[in-house]
Amino acid sequence: KAGVTQTPRYLIKTRGQQVTLSCSPISGHRSVSWYQQTPGQGLQFLFEYFSETQRNKGNFPGRFSGRQFSNSRSEMNVSTLELGDSALYLCASSRGGQGANEQYFGPGTRLTVT
Amino acid sequence: AQTVTQSQPEMSVQEAETVTLSCTYDTSESDYYLFWYKQPPSRQMILVIRQEAYKQQNATENRFSVNFQKAAKSFSLKISDSQLGDAAMYFCAYRPPAGNQFYFGTGTSLTVIP
Numbered sequence: 366k367a368g369v370t371q372t373p374r375y376l377i378k379t380r381g382q383q384v385t386l387s388c389s390p391i392s393g394h395r396s397v398s399w400y401q402q403t404p405g406q407g408l409q410f411l412f413e414y415f416s417e418t419q420r421n422k423g424n425f426p427g428r429f430s431g432r433q434f435s436n437s438r439s440e441m442n443v444s445t446l447e448l449g450d451s452a453l454y455l456c457a458s459s460r461g462g463q464g465a466n467e468q469y470f471g472p473g474t475r476l477t478v479t
Numbered sequence: 480a481q482t483v484t485q486s487q488p489e490m491s492v493q494e495a496e497t498v499t500l501s502c503t504y505d506t507s508e509s510d511y512y513l514f515w516y517k518q519p520p521s522r523q524m525i526l527v528i529r530q531e532a533y534k535q536q537n538a539t540e541n542r543f544s545v546n547f548q549k550a551a552k553s554f555s556l557k558i559s560d561s562q563l564g565d566a567a568m569y570f571c572a573y574r575p576p577a578g579n580q581f582y583f584g585t586g587t588s589l590t591v592i593p
Contacts (some may be wrong), residue, residue: 398580407570465512466574470516471485473522473523
């Protein structure tokens, strides 16, 4: 079974621009979560989508948004990029139902804002 | 809010020896899930082991085992017969009984000395 895939793997953007990151979950997984990972803050939860609906949201400004499609693929968008948005963005998928629901992570997208 | 604390930013172990990584968490729930993830230099997060809070028996996966102390809200990871490939950042994570939001600790960087 294929793992979680994320595209692109690396991005360089300029302050003020916007960016869209993509995540394809493991087949059969309906939940997709997004995390921002930085050296100083660790892994911070952005949001979770389940069956095309945002189910949980972390404490990030409205510049960070996401969506999920009917095939469970998810996109994350960051508008008006700031230097502090430079980070590794990780996507994780899980079944999303009852039980432990361990999350399986993609390789991440490394975003650099200059 | 749930918090997960990893008090050891860095640890080192001799190859073939045993090392224990500490994790404590704060919750008012009685039913929840705990995980250890490993992030090697490749940045791919890998699930190491999981523990359901309602199970008294400590989880074990090959050389990896946990010491789950529910009353103390402690969840440590023991790595036996350490190998060079175990060198990575290790994250402890908590998932409440409802919803699918994971809370991660700040990580422990493990170095394995040949």
